[in-house]
Amino acid sequence: MKEIDYIIVGDGYAALFFAHQLILNKKSFVVFSSGEKSASHISAGIINPLVLKRFTRFWLAQEQLDALRKTLKEIETYTGENYWINEPIHRILHDEMERDVWTKKCKREDLKPFLSSDFKSFDEVKNSFGTGCVLQSGRLNVQAFFADFFSYLKEINAINFEYFKYEELDAEENIYQNFKFNHIVFAEGMAVRNNPYFKNIPLIPNKGHQLNLKLSENLDNKTFKKKYFLFPTSENRFYYGGTHDRDHLENEINEDSVKDLKKSLEDFYEKDYEISSVYYAFRPTVGDRRPILGRHSSHENLFVLNGLGARGILNGNYFAKDLFDFIETGKPLLEEVDVKRFLK
Ligand SMILES: Cc1cc2nc3c(=O)[nH]c(=O)nc-3n(C[C@H](O)[C@H](O)[C@H](O)COP(=O)(O)OP(=O)(O)OC[C@H]3O[C@@H](n4cnc5c(N)ncnc54)[C@H](O)[C@@H]3O)c2cc1C
Incomplete structure (x- = not known):
């Protein structure tokens, strides 16, 4: 029997950003990866602090951007690459009205850090009303991020390219196959519906x-x-x-x-x-546009990290750390994201 601190089930943003916290804090763990191409692996990798329909701010935008920059620097120390691509979003404006809305919003104190105050025009695309630049936005190099992260996990012997079989989990004794673990974090995206412990979270x-x-x-x-x-x-x-x-x-x-x-x-x-x-x-x-994380209601060593929505990168990174701190130090989770909100 191999004793480890954590099992992580899943291999998308939720799983890998949580794995990063474990690497950083020198915990022993194993990731179970189905090896499928799921949402994270085909995502665009856009890192965007705005809601681009209305030009409003995404929840905790600055905090999430700062946290992601920090994480990507930390990951660089062991994979050798920073996956942030410094190519901001140029939002093509649809009409005069959108241009007016942008002009007004970019002067607002809370939106100034994210909306450029000038408009640009490009020859490559049709942009009759110009484009606004989303400041601090960028892109993750998705292919390289996953390829390198998986290679690193292989190198440290922390990934099993196998489907995690729920029926083989002994949640009373904390045993799965030949692993005796302290905690399991389930990060399966939509496939959590196959997980008897968290299948009812309202995704x-x-x-x-x-x-x-x-x-x-x-x-x-x-x-x-x-x-x-x-x-x-x-x-x-x-x-x-x-x-x-x-x-x-x-x-x-x-x-x-x-x-x-x-x-x-x-x-x-x-x-x-x-x-x-x-x-x-x-x-x-x-439904409430907030991730879902936290502890199972009756199995105290079982945790979930899910509901990342359309913002897998920012949400995944930010809330992986919150979940880690919650498990290790008892730091309370934000009420808005705690899985408990669905258990009332
Ligand atoms: C087309 C598209 C574009 C997107 N673009 C962006 C973008 O630009 N920026 C952004 O931030 N977000 C984007 N997203 C959203 C983002 O991809 C999701 O929020 C994110 O992928 C969710 O991550 P996850 O880790 O929770 O789930 P997933 O990505 O679904 O990963 C879960 C993984 O766990 C595996 N798994 C499940 N059960 C088991 C098991 N029992 N054993 C082993 N493995 C298991 C699954 O096969 C899967 O590979 C996009 C999504 C799509 C579909």
Whole structure:
């Protein structure tokens, strides 16, 4: 029997940002990874402090951005790379009205740190009303982040590429197969529905599609957003997405979502393009738009970290630390995110 501090079930943002806390604090652990391409692995990697429909601030925006920058520096010490790509979002303005709203909002004290005070115009895309730049925004290098993190976990012998079998968990004795653990953190995204201990947390799946593209004209390392995000991933390769759909949840590509992507792209990119692949996955969202974390109501060593919604990177990083502090030091969780709010 191998004695360890933690088991983590899952391999997306929630799981890996929690694993980072364990690495930082020299805890022993093992991650169980299904090896599937889920929401985190196909995400755009956008780090965005704003709600881009209304130009308002995302919850705890500055705190979450600061925490993420800190984490990425810490991760760099063991993977050798900082995955923050310094390419801010250029929001293509739809009309005169949006331009007026932006002009007013960028003067507000609470929004000044996030909305540029001037507008820019670019030749590569149609932007008749100009673009506003989201200050402090950027992108995570998603491919490299996961590839390097998994390699590091392999190197320190802390990952099992196996599906975690709930029926083999002895939650009374804290034993799973040949592991005797102190705590388990479940970070399975939508697949938590297979978990008998947390299957009832009220997640709402939000299906997102994205396209991988070849464009006939380069974008010069810029991230554009009109309806969805468009940015380069490598030489002449581009990412466009992702859609939001709560109604068509089949395990297959929805042609209507692909049509929507194409139409909205052609609305601002008028040159030729080729679709090389289409992916979809399910975001774990919550009705009150807050993550769900905390302790199981009757098994005190079982924890959940989920409900990251459309902000897997910022929420995942920020609340992984809160959950770690809660488990290790008893620091209370924010009421808004505590799983207890659903147990009343
Ligand atoms: C198209 C799209 C674009 C997005 N773009 C962005 C973006 O730009 N920025 C942003 O911040 N967020 C973005 N998101 C949202 C973000 O991806 C999610 O918030 C985030 O991925 C949720 O992370 P998670 O770790 O909770 O779940 P997941 O990413 O679903 O990861 C959970 C993993 O655990 C595995 N697992 C489950 N059960 C088991 C088990 N029993 N044993 C082993 N493994 C198991 C699953 O297979 C899965 O791989 C996007 C989402 C989509 C769909």
